[in-house]
Amino acid sequence: MxxxxxxxxxxxxxxxxxxxxxxxxxxxxxxxxIGQALLLSWVLPRYVNPSLIAVTVPQGxxxxxxxxxxxxxxxxxxxxxxxxxxxIANVFATQSIVEEKMNRTLEPLLATPVRTWxxxxxxxxxxxxxxxxxxxxxxxxxxxxxxxxxxxALFPYVLNAxxxxxxxxxxxxxxLLSFVVGVIGSSRARDAKGAQGLAVLVVxxxxxxxxxxxxGLIWFTPLSTALLSLGLIALDALMVHFAVRLFARESIxxxxx
Amino acid sequence: xIRAEGLTKAFGxxxxxxxxxxxxxxxxxxxxxxxxxxGKTTTLRMLAGIIAxxxxxxSVAGIDPARHPERxxxxxxxxxxxxxxxxxxxxxxxxxxFAGFYPNLxxxxxxxxxxxxxxxxxxxxxxxxxxSKGMKQKLALARTLLHxxxxxxxxxxxxxxxPEAARSLRELVLQLKGEGRTIxxxxxxxxxxxxxxxxxxxxxxxxxxxxxxxxxxxxQFTPQVxxxxxxxxxxxxxxxxxxxxxxxxxRDVRDSSTLIVSLQDIDRDRPKLVSRLVVLGAEVLQVREDxxxxxxxxxxxVREDMP
Numbered sequence: 001m002x003x004x005x006x007x008x009x010x011x012x013x014x015x016x017x018x019x020x021x022x023x024x025x026x027x028x029x030x031x032x033x034i035g036q037a038l039l040l041s042w043v044l045p046r047y048v049n050p051s052l053i054a055v056t057v058p059q060g061x062x063x064x065x066x067x068x069x070x071x072x073x074x075x076x077x078x079x080x081x082x083x084x085x086x087x088i089a090n091v092f093a094t095q096s097i098v099e100e101k102m103n104r105t106l107e108p109l110l111a112t113p114v115r116t117w118x119x120x121x122x123x124x125x126x127x128x129x130x131x132x133x134x135x136x137x138x139x140x141x142x143x144x145x146x147x148x149x150x151x152x153a154l155f156p157y158v159l160n161a162x163x164x165x166x167x168x169x170x171x172x173x174x175x176l177l178s179f180v181v182g183v184i185g186s187s188r189a190r191d192a193k194g195a196q197g198l199a200v201l202v203v204x205x206x207x208x209x210x211x212x213x214x215x216g217l218i219w220f221t222p223l224s225t226a227l228l229s230l231g232l233i234a235l236d237a238l239m240v241h242f243a244v245r246l247f248a249r250e251s252i253x254x255x256x257x
Numbered sequence: 258x259i260r261a262e263g264l265t266k267a268f269g270x271x272x273x274x275x276x277x278x279x280x281x282x283x284x285x286x287x288x289x290x291x292x293x294x295x296g297k298t299t300t301l302r303m304l305a306g307i308i309a310x311x312x313x314x315x316s317v318a319g320i321d322p323a324r325h326p327e328r329x330x331x332x333x334x335x336x337x338x339x340x341x342x343x344x345x346x347x348x349x350x351x352x353x354x355f356a357g358f359y360p361n362l363x364x365x366x367x368x369x370x371x372x373x374x375x376x377x378x379x380x381x382x383x384x385x386x387x388x389s390k391g392m393k394q395k396l397a398l399a400r401t402l403l404h405x406x407x408x409x410x411x412x413x414x415x416x417x418x419x420p421e422a423a424r425s426l427r428e429l430v431l432q433l434k435g436e437g438r439t440i441x442x443x444x445x446x447x448x449x450x451x452x453x454x455x456x457x458x459x460x461x462x463x464x465x466x467x468x469x470x471x472x473x474x475x476x477q478f479t480p481q482v483x484x485x486x487x488x489x490x491x492x493x494x495x496x497x498x499x500x501x502x503x504x505x506x507x508r509d510v511r512d513s514s515t516l517i518v519s520l521q522d523i524d525r526d527r528p529k530l531v532s533r534l535v536v537l538g539a540e541v542l543q544v545r546e547d548x549x550x551x552x553x554x555x556x557x558x559v560r561e562d563m564p
Contacts, residue, residue: 007357011343018345104341108400110307111335112358113327250308254268 004114008122009129012096016130025091026130030084030138037077038145045069063154071154074146078166079210079220081139085131085175086203092127093182094196097247098189107253117244120183124240128172128179135171161222170225173232174206180239187247258283258408258439259304263313266299273299275463276313281441281456283407286434288454289443290555295461297443298338301410304441305335318407331359334401338412340393344386348377348396351385352403359404371399375429391422398429409433411442415449427453451551459558466558474549477557479504480523481547482530484516487540496537502526517547 016022045066063071100106109119143155185198212218220228264277274296281287289297302308304315306322306329315322318332342351352368359367372378375395380388388396394414401409414430415423423446431453434440444450450457451470458467466473486493489508494516498506502521509515520526523546534541 003360004358007354010357011354014346014350015343103343104337104339105343106341107307107337107339108335108341108355108397109358111305111330111333111337112355113330113360114358115327253302253307 001115001118004118005122005125008114008119009126012123012126013130016092016126022092025088026134029087029091030134030141033080033084034138034142034145037073037080037142038149041070041073041146041151042149044073067154070151071157074151074154074158075163076210076213077139077142077158078163079206079213081135081142082166082171082174082206082209083203084135084138085128085171086178086206088131088134089127089175089178089182090196090200090203092131093124093179094186094189094198096123096127096183097186097252098191101252110249110253116247116249117240120187120243120247121240123183124176124179124243127182128175131179132172132175135175136167139167162220162225165222165225165229166220169229170232173229173236176236177232177239180236180243184239184243184246187243187252258285258318259287259441260316261300261304261313262315264300264303264310264315265312266296266303266308267311272462274303274310277464279458279464279467281439283439284434284437285456286430286440286442286454288450288457289441289460290445290447290450290457291443291460292559293445297460298412300460301335301412301441301443305333305410306330307335331404332407334404334406334409336397336401336409336411336414338416340397342385342393342396345384347382348372348385348388348399349381351396352400355400356403362404367403371402374402375399389422391418391426394418394422394426395429398426402433407438409438409440411440413444414442415444415446423449447551447555457551459555459562461559461562465562470551470554473554473558474551477554478549479519482518482520482523482527483509483543483545483547484518484530484534484539484541485512485514485543486516486534487514487542489514489516489539493534493537493539497530497534500530500533502529514542 048069097106100109143159146152147155181198181201185194185196188194189198213220218224259279259281261277261279264274265272266274277300279287289300291297299308303310304317304322306317306326309323317329320329320332322329322333343354346354349368349372352371353364356362356364356367368381369378372381375398377392377395377399380392385393385396398411398414401411411430415426418426427449430440430442434453442450442454454470456467456469457473459465459473466476468476494506494508497503497516497518503526504519504521506519507517509517518530520530527544531541531544
């Protein structure tokens, strides 16, 4: 079982390594999001009057209103960074099965002893693992660059339990979900564009999370973040099960002759 | 080795394969002949455990491919109609990927051995995208042989190949038969089927006939003898018609000096016919059996089966 999944992983990664444009996405998407987050953290507190926005200064801190506003923005990065796996999945996962269909390699693959779930899990992990690595690396880079910009004093307030849970539980769960949805789209769609239409559905709830947090409608605590993460892990398991059920091998091999 | 019993596949209201029953033994090549859309590929896919039958059962190498497809795949090599490959990867890398799914297989050795069998070892590191169609087909056959399967399903193995490549592939198929493998082959190529298949199944949604080429020929057409006579006359024809061992006599419409004679037993009665003709004063130039081609047999069977 592990041997067959590892076989799919090796093949997918070899394919990625041979496609420079794929690797570029792994760099460009995080770079754009980091750049955007840093720009917002710099511009907004500078040009928007903090008194216009209800910003709560952390208790016992000597932060002024501008820094408190910047702190609010920096604190959103834990959710903002969730867009990285979701967007990378939109590029990679949506191609995974469609590409097999177009290469006519799916039928020979299905004639080997590989099980459908092993093939799909291999495809999902092949994208989710580098996307998660890219998201973690982006977080590290963001903290480093923000510190270099002189905002290091703010991080003791940001790097809390919520951040840790978000980074190490919520983010892997979101990465997995993004790729599961992308692979489902890829197995059902006729081309990558069709699959991308479905995969974009994962991006929308992440935007909603960011908006809810920024507007103060919901403030994520360690408990609520943990509960959200556990809910997503359960959803991941359910979606993998669905992905296998929805992988209609019969209609795929008949339609893609 | 391959056994199908009442195997049926329907896609909605359309029945693609109806109540297919047959058996194929080790070391046998069984050819499936039929028009486009007759259900040949669907049959191969069902037997290879790629799609499930609507009803009926099958056993391949002693395993039910519908119930245990993964186990069955360890014993089956399936050459699909289109030889799909990852074109940007090398031939060896492609094969290594597929080999990686078989349990307890020494991947590097399996890849090398099957490339060697197909004569592609010198192109092992070349990208598949640079291969000709014939080479891709050979590589696809190499892929089906990676795990040394006992049973091979070959879907149109020589379709679109030039005559030389097709011949070389046919020789390989015969070599595989010689190794004791059971081979089920679907083809449109009648001369190919005749040349390499031990038995032929004429297929049109259901199995219309299944036998050796000669038996099918004998079943569809009464054996006849063509006799070319220098001085053929109506009187001579009438005299021959009266002989007890002769069924029918006619003149070839395309060649008025040729007599077509249907005999009761072609091997027993042919010498009698020749000596009787000579006695009757016929100047016999040539006598030969009127061999019907497999195409005649096939068309006759298919037309007979049409509603």
